[in-house]
Amino acid sequence: MGGPPEGDENDSPTAPTTTITSTCALHDHLSSIWYHFHDTTLDNGALGRAAAAGAGYASTTELAGGAIRVGFAPVEAVIARGTYRSMRAPFDEELAVKEVPRHYFCIICDQLMSEAVAAVPCGHEFCSACLRYFKEKSVGEPLCPICRQDMASMPLPARRTRDMISRLKLHCPFGLSFDVARGSFVPLLTVDDVVRAAAGNFCTEILELSRMWEHVVNCPSRPVGCSHQNEGCREVVRFASREHDRVCPFNSRFCRVCGYGITEGESLDEHEKYTCQAVEVGCPNANLGCKERIARGDLAAHRKVCPFEHPAVKEAILCAVKRKNGLEVRLEGLDRDLLMERDEALFHRVLAESLEGQAEKMRRCTKKSGSGSAVEGAEPSRRHSLGSSKPFSLIARCFGGAAPSPSRQVHWKA
Structure with a gap:
């Protein structure tokens, strides 16, 4: 197995879009990352200090008065004083x-078979790459490593295995720790x-081998170097943890409110708006009536004593709010009906006044038309017909409308 990769420990390969059944790529990747360890051997404190200086440790902590040493180490880093014991992949x-x-392990590499194939004709199974390498290195006709039968034919895929x-x-x-x-x-x-508490947020996932590669690449508990390691920080933290970035002495970006460092990729405004623990925010139960404003870091403690957090209080307030909303909807409907009735009454009143005004104009026009006929000297006893539409034209002019047809005969009695 190879040693840790050079460069930034935060760099990680891109997860494949499909699951893989081959264990070769998984073994290679597991041989290039960091693992948690705990050491309970005697006199391990001196080793921890020496290793931190030059043997490859990036993060070590002494617990229980120096009796236990925990931390993270890359593959092939020496982890036992005075011996050649080094960190390895699981x-x-x-x-x-x-x-x-045991029949799932290849007898050639002693690991889980990768792309298992069956030798012909004996049927013994091996890794595809291992069997191909074994045939290339064989002198003469290749023989099965188990039964020594001739296997010159091409092997067949062992699909069931x-x-x-x-x-x-x-x-x-x-989710594992190397016990030194x-x-x-x-x-x-x-x-x-004590060791479990110091390990931080380790992973407890149990998953199938076919999903292991994708999970390992994206696991939030994967140990990675601090994002400020180029500036000199040697701490190793969990992939999803941001707590170290806030207190890292190599972080030159600090929040002016809480005084802690700002994580990589987070702007100052975003930090103050979403993550700053010193910024005052409203209680989550503000919609129920809580008017308290507390620091974001004290929000969890406030919720434990907030009277609006009690389930019975919440239920009572929500029922009252629901009833209030229903009453407001009914009141809006009543107001709307009242406005419609007022508009209708106003319309009828205006219409009545308009009709009364038109009738008054008609009476004046009719009286004026009758006076004109008497001045012309018409005989009172004479019945005559009006062949013209002069009176109607006068009425039409008064109302601004069209005159009635002159064919209509109206008899006036003087």
Whole structure:
């Protein structure tokens, strides 16, 4: 297995868009990352200080008065004083949740088979790459490493074995810790409470081998170097953790409100608006009536004592608000009906006044037309017909309308 990659520890390969059943790429990647460890061997404090100076440790912490040392180390870093014991990637047996049957392991590389194939004619199974390499290095006709039969024919894909291996349940490697004293990886859920608490937010995922590659690349608990390691910081933190960035002495960007460092990729305005713990914000129950304004960092403590947080109070207030909203809707409907009635009454009153005015004009016009006929000297007893539309034209002019047709005969009695 190779050592840790050079360059920025935050760099990570792009996760494939499809799941892979081959374990080769997974093994190569697991050999190039950092792992958590805990050391309970005697006199480990001196080793921790020396290792931090030059043996490859990036983050070490002494617990229980120096009796326990925890931290992160890259693959191949020396982790035991006076010995050649070094950090390594976890074995397949250590990642597996249950014991893996031995026939799933390749006899050539002693690892889980990658793209398993079956030799012909014996049917023994190996990794595809291992069997190809074995045939290339064989002198003469290649013989099966198990039964020594001739296997000159092309091997066949062992599809059933590939499917069974891809379904194996494995622990996430970032939920394990290397026990220096025992020389093996153990789940952090089974270690001492002090070590488990110091490990931070480790991963507890259990997933199939076919999904392991994508999960390892994107796991939020993956150990990575501080984003300010180019400035000199040697701390190693969890991939999704931002707490170290806020207090990192190499972070030159600080919030003017809380005094902590601002994380990489976050602007000052975004920090003050969303994450600054010193900025005053309203209670989440402000819509229920709470008027308190507290620092964002004290919000959790306030919610424990906020009277509006009680379920019974919330339910009562929400019911009252719902009833109030219903009454407001009904009141708006009544107001709308009242306005419509007022508009209708006003319309009828204006219409009546208009009709009364038109009738008055008609009476005046009729009286004026009758006086004109008497001046012309018409005989009172004479019945005559009006063949012209002069009176109607006068009425039409008074009302601004068209005169009635002259064919209509109206008899006036003087």
